[in-house]
Amino acid sequence: MLSEHTIGIIKSTVPVLEVHGVAITKRFYQMLFSNHPELLNVFNHINQKQGKQPTALANVVYAAAANIDQLEKIIPVVKQIAHKHRSLGITADQYPIVGKNLLAAIKDVLGDAATDDIIQAWAEAYGVIAQVFIDVEAEMYEAAENAEGGWRGFRSFVVTRKVQESDAITSFYLVPEDGKAISGFLPGQYVTVKANIPGQSYTHMRQYSLSDKPGLPYYRISVKREDDSEVKPGGIVSQYLHHQVSEGDVLDITAPAGGFTLNLEDARPVVLISGGVGLTPMISMLNTIVEQAPERKVSFIHAARNSRAHAMKQAVEELAKTNSNVTVQWCYSQPTEEDRLQQSFDKEGYITADWLKGIVPNKDAAYYFCGPIPFMRQVHQSLHGIGVPQADIHYEFFGPKGSLD
Template sequence: MLSEKMIAIIKSTVPVLEVHGTAITKRFYQLLFASHPELLNVFNHANQRQGKQQAALANAVYAAALYIDKLETILPAVKQIAHKHRSLGITADQYPIVGQNLLQAIKEVLGDAATEEILGAWAEAYGVIAGVFIQVEAEMYKEAEEQQGGWAGYRAFRVERKVRESSVISSFYLVPEDGGAIASFKPGQYVSVKMDIPGEANTHIRQYSLSDAPGKPYYRISVKKEEAHHGDPAGVASVYLHEQVKEGDMLLLSAPAGDFALDLEDSRPVVFISGGVGVTPMVSMLNTLVDLKSERTIAFIHAAHNDEVHALKQQVEDTVKQAQHAKAYWCYSNPVAPDAGDFHKEGYIDLPWLQEILPSKEAVYYFCGPAPFMAHINQLLLEWGVASEDIHYEFFGPKGSLEEEAEKAAG
């Protein structure tokens, strides 16, 4: 436990971290990769280039400082990050390396303001926080390995089928090469896929949501091919999966992970809202409810540019027909044929339309998609008066803030 004095010192750094947090984490990653280049095999290079990882870590450090005397407050965030760490294979012996480089980054960025007293307090605080992560992750590693069909580390899976779902998304049906059982998962969770890509110096690991219900003899991931866009390069991993991986090839998978999951104990009406490739965890949730013959009222709402890029559309329509109280709605921002009648709304999801198609706001909501899309949906639901505890969403990539996305959109 930290002393009152140490807690006071850490809290005194909160305003500084609010201003310099991203500069500190940017320098941290520079130091980390210079001293331990092997860790380049773990981190997503695209997120590094775009500054997403640095921003996410800055937010985490800021929250840790703000709630250093009430670490239970940030336990949900700890568990979310711990799921990612377990999926990536982060180990306890890597935490001292992170701590050393983080303290060095604080010292370099803050200069004379980083007194020995402040650095000493942060060193002690980091030890406490790291201990929480290590304990939580140890339990997750044990559970992943010891559950029925579970395993440690990465396991070889064969691409049994590769199916083109739209002009930009393909599904991969993956079965274990060893022929053994596979672990169940919670609808909404993801797997990490580890790839050694020809021509790439480092291993690439990416998380992909499982896009079918648990209980099948396979895992299914549905991957969007990320083309070069607005100055950002094409996605190395997604292009590799689309252009080079074929049926019969092997991929290495970690056991399913993630804290974004459908609550199967809840019997209230449920609304799934997705944008683009964010449809993947929503389909897993929908398929699960239908497989379980749930009597819940289900609304499945998906937004896409048009029919050409709308993945899993027919599957969702067929699945909805099997349920007693389920409906699907499509919203296209740029329909190829506006008079084709294969969608329900042209433009963007708005509150009047939600109020028109949903019988009531009294439901539990799950949504996923690009960050600006999620910020928009979150704002609509709150404006409608939906309780925040009934709103659940998943970020693809480093944890972000919907409030920050809303601010960006505003201006």
């Protein structure tokens, strides 16, 4: 337990963290990787370069400081991060390393303003916060390992099928190399792929949503190839999977993880909204509903540039034809001439509140969405615009948590 004195000091630093939080976390990662380069085998280098990871960490540190006297308020955030930590293999003995470098970064950025009292208070607070993460993650490791067909760490899976779904998205069907059972999962969860790529100095790990329903003898991930552009570098792992991994090759993956999951106990209608490769967890949810809750009405809404970029379209339309509880709507921002001639989409442009209002069954439904952050911001705003309560809105970021404000 923290003393009232320590809590008071931590609370007093909240305004400072609001201003300098990202500078502190950027400096933290610089120090961490300089002192412990082996951790570059764990962290996503692209997220570091784009500033996503430092910003996400700054938000967590700020939230922890603001709620230091009632840490139970941040447990939902802790669990979301803990799922990712478990899937990356983060261990309890790494937390002191993080703490040491975080305190050093605070001192380095704030200079004389970071008094001995402040550093001591943050050392104590970090110990308490870290223990919350360690305890939650220990339960997750145990649950993953003890589940039927479960395991700890990484397990080798063979790529039995590789299927091109669109111009940029390819599915990989994964079967355990040892021939034993695989653990179940909740629709919406993901696995981590560990890639040892020829020519790369470090191991690269990426999390990919499972894109089919649970209960099958394989896992399926559907990966978008991120090409190099003037705006940002391409995806090292996605390019490796698309260009170098073939059927028969072996990939090491973790047991499924993630807190963005379909609530199967909710019998109300469900609306699944996706943009681009954000459809992967939605396909898992859709396939699960069709099998396990065939009476539950589901509206599947997907946004893509055009039919060439639209993955799994035929499979979803087949489900809609054979299941009366399923309706589908397509929104294309840049339809081709062929798309227009074949009338292969329902709306041109982007998803808006007015359009959603006309196609969703009613406001009393569960809404799930995923996709690029600008897309998610628009959907979030649109759902609020038609009066959907925040409690019925569920979403997932691909990568570090961002803001939809």
